[in-house]
Amino acid sequence: MSKLTTAERDALPDDAFALPGRRYPIPDASHARDALARASEFHHRGELSDHEYETIVRKAKAVLGEE
Template sequence: MTKLTKAARDALPVADFAEPDIRAYPIEDKAHARDAKARASAAVHTGRMTQAEADRIDRLADAVLAKPNVP
């Protein structure tokens, strides 16, 4: 997974985030999509996120993972 600098993260379009309202969980590539799924799962287990929120992140990340042309 490539490291996102602040400038690179700020330059990402809102559509590249699983939580676009707060620009959280970037999913611009497959590595970040897998990481978003893992972090959402961890957040549910620690009580910081509902299962419904994690399911939404999983759906968006799964869509990125299913695309053959995304690195």
């Protein structure tokens, strides 16, 4: 996955993030795939609600063109 610098992350619009609070940046396919992997991991550990997980999956798949 490509790394976002602080300046690049700060420059992203709010809609480039899957969750409020600018969590889970998904500006491109690489970050979308990573968000899917991390969200699955955190969801299985109980650190993401079903709603948060479904939101990340939906937004990431939109970026990947898999709507």
